[in-house]
Amino acid sequence: MAYSILQKDFYRESGKYLSHFQMLIKCFSPNLHYIYWFRNAQKHPKSSLTGKIYRLILRHYQIKYGFQIYAETEIGEGFYLGHWGALVINPKAKIGKNCNIAQGVTIAQANRGKNEGVPVIGNEVWIGPNAVIVGNITIGNNVLIAPNAYVNTDVPDNSIALGNPAVITQKMNATEGYINNKV
Incomplete structure:
Protein backbone atom coordinates (compact mmCIF):
# COMPACT_ATOMS: atom_id res chain seq x y z
CA MET A 1 0.00 0.00 0.00
CA THR A 73 10.58 24.56 2.82
CA GLU A 74 11.73 21.19 1.44
CA ILE A 75 11.33 18.64 4.22
CA GLY A 76 11.41 14.89 3.60
CA GLU A 77 8.89 12.32 4.76
CA GLY A 78 8.87 11.20 8.36
CA PHE A 79 9.21 14.76 9.71
CA TYR A 80 8.82 14.90 13.50
CA LEU A 81 8.43 17.91 15.75
CA GLY A 82 9.21 16.75 19.27
CA HIS A 83 7.59 19.64 21.09
CA TRP A 84 5.83 22.82 20.12
CA GLY A 85 7.05 26.35 20.56
CA ALA A 86 9.52 28.81 19.04
CA LEU A 87 11.05 27.17 16.00
CA VAL A 88 12.48 28.96 12.96
CA ILE A 89 13.47 27.29 9.68
CA ASN A 90 14.56 29.36 6.70
CA PRO A 91 12.25 28.55 3.76
CA LYS A 92 15.27 27.86 1.51
CA ALA A 93 16.72 25.23 3.86
CA LYS A 94 16.49 21.57 2.81
CA ILE A 95 15.85 18.82 5.33
CA GLY A 96 15.96 15.07 4.61
CA LYS A 97 13.68 12.30 5.78
CA ASN A 98 13.15 10.95 9.30
CA CYS A 99 14.38 14.14 10.97
CA ASN A 100 13.45 15.21 14.48
CA ILE A 101 13.49 18.87 15.45
CA ALA A 102 12.96 20.03 19.04
CA GLN A 103 11.72 23.35 20.40
CA GLY A 104 13.80 26.50 20.20
CA VAL A 105 15.74 25.39 17.11
CA THR A 106 16.87 27.90 14.50
CA ILE A 107 17.94 26.79 11.02
CA ALA A 108 19.06 30.04 9.45
CA GLN A 109 20.68 31.78 6.52
CA ALA A 110 24.05 33.48 6.84
CA ASN A 111 23.99 36.77 4.94
CA ARG A 112 27.74 37.26 4.60
CA GLY A 113 31.07 35.54 5.01
CA LYS A 114 32.45 32.28 3.70
CA ASN A 115 29.27 30.34 4.58
CA GLU A 116 26.77 32.75 3.05
CA GLY A 117 23.58 30.78 2.34
CA VAL A 118 21.34 28.18 3.98
CA PRO A 119 21.90 24.71 5.48
CA VAL A 120 21.19 21.38 3.81
CA ILE A 121 20.36 18.71 6.36
CA GLY A 122 20.56 14.98 5.57
CA ASN A 123 18.41 12.01 6.58
CA GLU A 124 17.94 10.76 10.13
CA VAL A 125 19.13 13.90 11.87
CA TRP A 126 18.10 14.66 15.44
CA ILE A 127 18.29 18.35 16.35
CA GLY A 128 18.07 19.05 20.08
CA PRO A 129 16.39 21.95 21.90
CA ASN A 130 17.74 25.44 21.22
CA ALA A 131 20.31 24.30 18.67
CA VAL A 132 21.32 26.80 15.97
CA ILE A 133 22.38 25.67 12.49
CA VAL A 134 23.45 28.53 10.25
CA GLY A 135 25.00 29.13 6.85
CA ASN A 136 25.70 27.30 3.62
CA ILE A 137 26.70 24.08 5.35
CA THR A 138 25.85 20.41 4.97
CA ILE A 139 24.73 18.22 7.83
CA GLY A 140 25.21 14.57 6.89
CA ASN A 141 23.04 11.52 7.54
CA ASN A 142 22.70 9.93 11.00
CA VAL A 143 23.78 13.08 12.84
CA LEU A 144 22.85 14.19 16.33
CA ILE A 145 22.97 17.95 16.97
CA ALA A 146 23.10 18.30 20.75
CA PRO A 147 20.91 20.73 22.70
CA ASN A 148 22.21 24.32 22.61
CA ALA A 149 24.81 23.49 19.93
CA TYR A 150 25.88 26.23 17.51
CA VAL A 151 26.73 24.65 14.15
CA ASN A 152 28.24 26.77 11.37
CA THR A 153 30.48 24.18 9.69
CA ASP A 154 29.81 20.99 7.76
CA VAL A 155 29.06 17.89 9.83
CA PRO A 156 29.90 14.53 8.21
CA ASP A 157 27.67 11.45 8.28
CA ASN A 158 27.55 9.45 11.53
CA SER A 159 28.53 12.28 13.86
CA ILE A 160 27.56 14.18 16.96
CA ALA A 161 27.86 17.99 17.08
CA LEU A 162 28.12 19.32 20.63
CA GLY A 163 28.80 22.77 22.08
CA ASN A 164 29.22 26.39 21.01
CA PRO A 165 30.98 26.41 18.62
CA ALA A 166 30.16 22.79 17.85
CA VAL A 167 32.81 20.14 18.26
CA ILE A 168 32.19 17.22 15.92
CA THR A 169 32.78 13.63 17.01
CA GLN A 170 32.39 10.58 14.76
CA LYS A 171 29.89 8.01 16.07
CA MET A 172 28.42 5.21 13.93
CA ASN A 173 25.15 4.97 15.86
CA ALA A 174 24.80 8.69 16.58
CA THR A 175 20.99 8.79 16.50
CA GLU A 176 20.26 5.33 17.90
CA GLY A 177 17.42 5.63 20.42
CA TYR A 178 16.67 9.19 19.31
CA ILE A 179 14.91 8.58 16.00
CA ASN A 180 12.14 6.03 16.30
CA ASN A 181 9.53 4.66 13.87
CA LYS A 182 11.53 5.42 10.74
CA VAL A 183 9.69 5.34 7.42
Whole structure:
Protein backbone atom coordinates (compact mmCIF):
# COMPACT_ATOMS: atom_id res chain seq x y z
CA MET A 1 0.00 0.00 0.00
CA ALA A 2 1.26 3.47 -0.85
CA TYR A 3 1.13 5.86 2.08
CA SER A 4 1.01 9.63 1.79
CA ILE A 5 3.80 11.83 3.07
CA LEU A 6 1.40 13.05 5.78
CA GLN A 7 0.72 9.47 6.91
CA LYS A 8 4.48 8.89 7.06
CA ASP A 9 4.90 11.99 9.24
CA PHE A 10 2.17 10.80 11.61
CA TYR A 11 3.68 7.29 11.62
CA ARG A 12 6.77 8.72 13.29
CA GLU A 13 4.69 9.69 16.35
CA SER A 14 2.68 6.49 16.81
CA GLY A 15 4.44 3.75 14.87
CA LYS A 16 1.15 3.10 13.05
CA TYR A 17 -0.17 4.19 9.69
CA LEU A 18 -3.40 6.07 10.35
CA SER A 19 -6.50 6.81 8.32
CA HIS A 20 -7.34 10.42 7.53
CA PHE A 21 -9.92 10.40 10.34
CA GLN A 22 -7.41 8.97 12.84
CA MET A 23 -4.91 11.68 11.85
CA LEU A 24 -7.53 14.37 12.47
CA ILE A 25 -8.08 12.99 15.97
CA LYS A 26 -4.30 13.15 16.60
CA CYS A 27 -4.38 16.83 15.60
CA PHE A 28 -5.16 17.73 19.20
CA SER A 29 -1.39 17.67 19.57
CA PRO A 30 -0.09 21.10 18.41
CA ASN A 31 2.99 19.64 16.67
CA LEU A 32 0.94 17.13 14.65
CA HIS A 33 -1.73 19.75 13.99
CA TYR A 34 0.90 22.04 12.50
CA ILE A 35 2.39 19.25 10.36
CA TYR A 36 -1.11 18.45 9.08
CA TRP A 37 -1.61 22.01 7.77
CA PHE A 38 2.02 22.31 6.61
CA ARG A 39 1.79 19.21 4.39
CA ASN A 40 -1.62 20.22 3.05
CA ALA A 41 -0.29 23.68 2.13
CA GLN A 42 2.66 22.02 0.34
CA LYS A 43 0.33 19.99 -1.89
CA HIS A 44 -1.14 23.04 -3.61
CA PRO A 45 0.58 25.71 -5.74
CA LYS A 46 1.04 29.02 -3.97
CA SER A 47 -0.77 30.83 -6.79
CA SER A 48 -3.94 28.67 -6.66
CA LEU A 49 -6.95 29.64 -4.57
CA THR A 50 -6.65 26.43 -2.55
CA GLY A 51 -2.94 27.08 -2.02
CA LYS A 52 -3.65 30.59 -0.78
CA ILE A 53 -6.31 29.34 1.65
CA TYR A 54 -4.04 26.60 3.02
CA ARG A 55 -1.17 29.08 3.42
CA LEU A 56 -3.48 31.49 5.26
CA ILE A 57 -4.49 28.70 7.64
CA LEU A 58 -0.83 27.70 8.02
CA ARG A 59 0.07 31.31 8.86
CA HIS A 60 -2.58 31.30 11.60
CA TYR A 61 -0.98 28.22 13.17
CA GLN A 62 2.53 29.64 12.76
CA ILE A 63 1.47 32.48 15.01
CA LYS A 64 -0.54 30.29 17.39
CA TYR A 65 2.13 27.61 17.94
CA GLY A 66 5.36 29.50 17.27
CA PHE A 67 6.48 27.34 14.33
CA GLN A 68 8.01 29.45 11.58
CA ILE A 69 8.14 26.77 8.89
CA TYR A 70 6.89 27.81 5.46
CA ALA A 71 5.20 25.58 2.89
CA GLU A 72 8.09 26.28 0.49
CA THR A 73 10.58 24.56 2.82
CA GLU A 74 11.73 21.19 1.44
CA ILE A 75 11.33 18.64 4.22
CA GLY A 76 11.41 14.89 3.60
CA GLU A 77 8.89 12.32 4.76
CA GLY A 78 8.87 11.20 8.36
CA PHE A 79 9.21 14.76 9.71
CA TYR A 80 8.82 14.90 13.50
CA LEU A 81 8.43 17.91 15.75
CA GLY A 82 9.21 16.75 19.27
CA HIS A 83 7.59 19.64 21.09
CA TRP A 84 5.83 22.82 20.12
CA GLY A 85 7.05 26.35 20.56
CA ALA A 86 9.52 28.81 19.04
CA LEU A 87 11.05 27.17 16.00
CA VAL A 88 12.48 28.96 12.96
CA ILE A 89 13.47 27.29 9.68
CA ASN A 90 14.56 29.36 6.70
CA PRO A 91 12.25 28.55 3.76
CA LYS A 92 15.27 27.86 1.51
CA ALA A 93 16.72 25.23 3.86
CA LYS A 94 16.49 21.57 2.81
CA ILE A 95 15.85 18.82 5.33
CA GLY A 96 15.96 15.07 4.61
CA LYS A 97 13.68 12.30 5.78
CA ASN A 98 13.15 10.95 9.30
CA CYS A 99 14.38 14.14 10.97
CA ASN A 100 13.45 15.21 14.48
CA ILE A 101 13.49 18.87 15.45
CA ALA A 102 12.96 20.03 19.04
CA GLN A 103 11.72 23.35 20.40
CA GLY A 104 13.80 26.50 20.20
CA VAL A 105 15.74 25.39 17.11
CA THR A 106 16.87 27.90 14.50
CA ILE A 107 17.94 26.79 11.02
CA ALA A 108 19.06 30.04 9.45
CA GLN A 109 20.68 31.78 6.52
CA ALA A 110 24.05 33.48 6.84
CA ASN A 111 23.99 36.77 4.94
CA ARG A 112 27.74 37.26 4.60
CA GLY A 113 31.07 35.54 5.01
CA LYS A 114 32.45 32.28 3.70
CA ASN A 115 29.27 30.34 4.58
CA GLU A 116 26.77 32.75 3.05
CA GLY A 117 23.58 30.78 2.34
CA VAL A 118 21.34 28.18 3.98
CA PRO A 119 21.90 24.71 5.48
CA VAL A 120 21.19 21.38 3.81
CA ILE A 121 20.36 18.71 6.36
CA GLY A 122 20.56 14.98 5.57
CA ASN A 123 18.41 12.01 6.58
CA GLU A 124 17.94 10.76 10.13
CA VAL A 125 19.13 13.90 11.87
CA TRP A 126 18.10 14.66 15.44
CA ILE A 127 18.29 18.35 16.35
CA GLY A 128 18.07 19.05 20.08
CA PRO A 129 16.39 21.95 21.90
CA ASN A 130 17.74 25.44 21.22
CA ALA A 131 20.31 24.30 18.67
CA VAL A 132 21.32 26.80 15.97
CA ILE A 133 22.38 25.67 12.49
CA VAL A 134 23.45 28.53 10.25
CA GLY A 135 25.00 29.13 6.85
CA ASN A 136 25.70 27.30 3.62
CA ILE A 137 26.70 24.08 5.35
CA THR A 138 25.85 20.41 4.97
CA ILE A 139 24.73 18.22 7.83
CA GLY A 140 25.21 14.57 6.89
CA ASN A 141 23.04 11.52 7.54
CA ASN A 142 22.70 9.93 11.00
CA VAL A 143 23.78 13.08 12.84
CA LEU A 144 22.85 14.19 16.33
CA ILE A 145 22.97 17.95 16.97
CA ALA A 146 23.10 18.30 20.75
CA PRO A 147 20.91 20.73 22.70
CA ASN A 148 22.21 24.32 22.61
CA ALA A 149 24.81 23.49 19.93
CA TYR A 150 25.88 26.23 17.51
CA VAL A 151 26.73 24.65 14.15
CA ASN A 152 28.24 26.77 11.37
CA THR A 153 30.48 24.18 9.69
CA ASP A 154 29.81 20.99 7.76
CA VAL A 155 29.06 17.89 9.83
CA PRO A 156 29.90 14.53 8.21
CA ASP A 157 27.67 11.45 8.28
CA ASN A 158 27.55 9.45 11.53
CA SER A 159 28.53 12.28 13.86
CA ILE A 160 27.56 14.18 16.96
CA ALA A 161 27.86 17.99 17.08
CA LEU A 162 28.12 19.32 20.63
CA GLY A 163 28.80 22.77 22.08
CA ASN A 164 29.22 26.39 21.01
CA PRO A 165 30.98 26.41 18.62
CA ALA A 166 30.16 22.79 17.85
CA VAL A 167 32.81 20.14 18.26
CA ILE A 168 32.19 17.22 15.92
CA THR A 169 32.78 13.63 17.01
CA GLN A 170 32.39 10.58 14.76
CA LYS A 171 29.89 8.01 16.07
CA MET A 172 28.42 5.21 13.93
CA ASN A 173 25.15 4.97 15.86
CA ALA A 174 24.80 8.69 16.58
CA THR A 175 20.99 8.79 16.50
CA GLU A 176 20.26 5.33 17.90
CA GLY A 177 17.42 5.63 20.42
CA TYR A 178 16.67 9.19 19.31
CA ILE A 179 14.91 8.58 16.00
CA ASN A 180 12.14 6.03 16.30
CA ASN A 181 9.53 4.66 13.87
CA LYS A 182 11.53 5.42 10.74
CA VAL A 183 9.69 5.34 7.42
